[in-house]
Amino acid sequence: MNGLxxxxxALGRGFLSAVTGLGAFARLLAAILARSGVALRRPRLxxxxxxxxxxxxxxxxxxxxxxxxxxxxxxxxxxxxxYGSEEALGLLVALSLTRELGPVVTALLFAGRAGTxxxxxxxLMKAGEQIAAMEVxxxxxxxxxxxxxxxxxxxxxxxxxxxxxxxxxLGGWFVGVVLIGIDPGAFWSQMQxxxxxxxxxxxxxxxxxxFGVVVxxxxxxxGWTARATPEGVSRATTRTVVDGALAVLGLDFxxxxxxxxx
Amino acid sequence: MTREKTDxxxxxxxxxxxxxxxxxxxxAGNMSSFSFAPTYQVTAHFDxxxxxxxxxxxxxxxxxxxxVAAIGFDNQRYQAAVTLDMEQAYExxxxxxxxxxxSGLLGEQYIGLTPGGxxxxxxxxxxxxxxxxxxxxxxLISKFLYxxxxxxxxxxxxxxxxxxx
Numbered sequence: 001m002n003g004l005x006x007x008x009x010a011l012g013r014g015f016l017s018a019v020t021g022l023g024a025f026a027r028l029l030a031a032i033l034a035r036s037g038v039a040l041r042r043p044r045l046x047x048x049x050x051x052x053x054x055x056x057x058x059x060x061x062x063x064x065x066x067x068x069x070x071x072x073x074x075x076x077x078x079x080x081x082x083y084g085s086e087e088a089l090g091l092l093v094a095l096s097l098t099r100e101l102g103p104v105v106t107a108l109l110f111a112g113r114a115g116t117x118x119x120x121x122x123x124l125m126k127a128g129e130q131i132a133a134m135e136v137x138x139x140x141x142x143x144x145x146x147x148x149x150x151x152x153x154x155x156x157x158x159x160x161x162x163x164x165x166x167x168x169x170l171g172g173w174f175v176g177v178v179l180i181g182i183d184p185g186a187f188w189s190q191m192q193x194x195x196x197x198x199x200x201x202x203x204x205x206x207x208x209x210x211f212g213v214v215v216x217x218x219x220x221x222x223g224w225t226a227r228a229t230p231e232g233v234s235r236a237t238t239r240t241v242v243d244g245a246l247a248v249l250g251l252d253f254x255x256x257x258x259x260x261x262x
Numbered sequence: 263m264t265r266e267k268t269d270x271x272x273x274x275x276x277x278x279x280x281x282x283x284x285x286x287x288x289x290a291g292n293m294s295s296f297s298f299a300p301t302y303q304v305t306a307h308f309d310x311x312x313x314x315x316x317x318x319x320x321x322x323x324x325x326x327x328x329x330v331a332a333i334g335f336d337n338q339r340y341q342a343a344v345t346l347d348m349e350q351a352y353e354x355x356x357x358x359x360x361x362x363x364x365s366g367l368l369g370e371q372y373i374g375l376t377p378g379g380x381x382x383x384x385x386x387x388x389x390x391x392x393x394x395x396x397x398x399x400x401x402l403i404s405k406f407l408y409x410x411x412x413x414x415x416x417x418x419x420x421x422x423x424x425x426x427x
Contacts, residue, residue: 044265047272054275094290159279166282169290188289196317197291205283 025221032150032220035143039151045144049152053114057160060113061106065164068101069093069171076172077180086182090191093172098195098204099260102165104252107211110157111244115219118149119240122223123233146220153219157212158205165204203259210251215244300350302386303331306360306373307341312396314362314371320346322375327352330373346373348384355380361394371396 039046076092122145125131134141169191176182195201219240226236311333320328328348336343348354357378364371375390384390 044269047269050272050275051268055271058275058278094286098286098290156275159276159282162279162282162286165290166285169286191290192292195286195291197287201283201286201291 024225025217028146028221028224029217031142032147032217035140035147036151038143038147042148045148046151046155049148050156053118053149053152054156054159057110057113057156058163060109061160061164062167064105064109065097065102065167066171068105068164069097069168069173070175072096072101072168073172073175073180077176077182086176086180087186088190088194089172089176089182090187091194093176094169094191094195095200097165097168097172098200100252100256102168103161103204103207103211104248106161106164106208107157107215107248108245110153110160110211111215111219111241111248114153114156115215115240115244116237118153118216118219119223119226119237120233122146122149122220123226123228123236126223126226127228127230127233129228146224150216150220153216154209154212157215158208161208161211162205199260203255207252207255207259210255211248214247214251218244218247301328301347302350302384304346304348304384304386304388304390306344306346306390306393307336307339308344308360308362308393308395309341310395310398311342311344312362312371312398314344314373314396318370318372320348320360320373320375322352322354322377327375344373346390353383354378356382356384356388357392358384358390359392359394360390362396364397 072093073089076089077086080086080088080092122131125145131141131145134144173184173187177184177187222236222240222243223233226232314330314333316330316333318330319326320330328346330344331347332345334343334345335341346360354375355378357380359376359378361374361376362371363374378392
């Protein structure tokens with residue numbers, strides 16, 4: 001009887017903490033958005049963050065995109081060759097990259113590469129009492145620390161996703177046309193006739209923008225609420241990757257269902 | 263790193279993103295097929311449009327001369343009403359006929375325009391009178407089966423049931 005009661009209590013506690021966390025998450029978003037004027041008044045702060053988040057992620061995004069494109073080219077050719085329609089390889093590579101793989105894989109890498117460093121940085125700032133010091137000096141840490149990082153991530157993410165898709169298409173072209181020897185004219189013309197700028201490319205960009213907001217916000221939230229101990233920071237960093245990846249995949253399913261329903 | 267250097271690299275980063283987007287839109291996407299040439303709209307009524315989609319091409323002799331702007335249902339005539347955006351550069355006689363064709367065996371459907379012989383040309387708000395519906399595979403098969411059954415029946419002196427053979 002006692003065991004049952006404690007189990008029900010634990011269930012309730014878990015539910016309450018999940019809802020409370022969601023509320024705190026939304027409150028943080030509202031706080032950051034309300035203080036975003038700093039991004040316009042001091043664009044240098046944002047450009048520093050774009051440099052830190054975006055430029056430093058470019059290498060891993062580019063290399064991953066290239067290899068994803070290579071693999072799509074090889075696997076797509078293997079399947080399409082059975083039906084004698086290997087010219088459609090360009091279409092297959094471009095559609096899978098612009099619709100799904102570009103935004104999603106970039107967001108997963110982004111959570112691992114940039115999200116973790118954001119969480120660790122803010123968590124360590126907290127542990128080193130830098131944030132408390134800012135408050136003492138009447139500097140709003142949400143305005144000075146969180147808002148520029150948020151906008152840096154939101155701007156960098158669509159750029160990275162677009163680069164990923166472009167490099168991936170070029171990788172697919174390299175495998176399909178250069179290595180396997182598909183006719184280059186058919187490769188590009190099939191791609192152009194099948195990929196719609198609004199339906200595929202613009203929706204992909206929109207997806208990557210949403211992922212940028214969500215992943216950056218999760219990283220900032222985890223850093224902001226981390227316990228100010230080495231263990232707390234390490235746990236927050238792990239949660240950034242786990243929560244970020246789950247949020248990206250779940251949201252991707254939702255958005256795909258809404259965008260490409262028919 | 264100095265401020266100018268950071269700004270330079272960030273600028274380069276954003277520029278790279280823009281290049282990637284332009285590449286996706288023009289090289290991978292159909293942006294280059296968007297034409298901003300002036301157009302005029304004509305309508306055509308079809309009994310069956312099959313799998314025709316908005317933005318499908320309108321071709322004459324295989325050349326794209328316009329695009330499907332809208333597809334609706336005319337509740338007075340119980341027919342599909344298709345609005346076509348025709349490029350101003352191309353004019354067609356008022357008695358031209360439109361048919362829904364398929365590119366390749368399983369390709370996408372488009373509208374084929376065959377010019378007529380009238381002197382008057384189609385203008386904004388005009389209507390194409392002569393239309394031919396899309397070919398529906400099931401109807402084609404049932405027609406074929408029906409006619410071959412009829413032929414067989416005729417050969418046996420009008421017997422209606424060749425299934426007993």
